[in-house]
Amino acid sequence: MVKLSILDVLGREIGLFIDEFQQEDYYNSVIVLSSFESGLYLYTFTFNRTEKTGKFLVE
Numbered sequence: 001m002v003k004l005s006i007l008d009v010l011g012r013e014i015g016l017f018i019d020e021f022q023q024e025d026y027y028n029s030v031i032v033l034s035s036f037e038s039g040l041y042l043y044t045f046t047f048n049r050t051e052k053t054g055k056f057l058v059e
Helices: none
Strands: 002-007 013-020 039-047 050-058
Antiparallel strands (some): 002 039
16 A cells, blocks of 8 residues: 655645555656645655655745
8 A cells, every 4th residue: 555645744634645555666656736835744655564754845
């Protein structure tokens, strides 16, 4: 299972961009953030039982 979600700085999920089963391989995704206000956001990327969380800035 692959999941990519965007959260606000309070940890509330505000966007779910990928939530599906995908075979192990290389994938590219384009995420359009033009509807997001400027500010700091968090992302959570989950693959199987591994989770990666990071932050990014929309200007």
